[in-house]
Amino acid sequence: MFKFLKLGVLKKGVQTKPYPQEPAVPYGAFIGLPVVDGAACDRCSHCVSACPVQAISLTEEGVEISTARCIFCGDCAEVCPKAIKMSREFELAATSKEDLRMVYRHG
């Protein structure tokens, strides 16, 4: 047992990446927040129907995505490649509910 511990279990070292002190670069196939080009949106609401968790809504302001609900599945971008792209953005923590609403205004 003592020999096992001596072999490195108690050795100190860097176990994970030093995030957030240094920026994290997501791996290649990583999918983050959907981003909507409001000018390309014709308000057809196909994205609203496609979203499995009701994270998208169409409002007077534009296309609204709730980052509290979104599971980054990409279904919205699949039904609307002209206006929705999946980004690599993942730093979405917020201190208020209002900040969990992403509104992409119609052009």
Ligand code: SF4
């Ligand atoms: S973002 Fe695309 S799918 Fe959603 S309402 Fe606009 S045009 Fe339709």
Ligand code: SF4
């Ligand atoms: S990525 Fe998925 S969960 Fe997020 S808004 Fe689009 S369809 Fe909804």
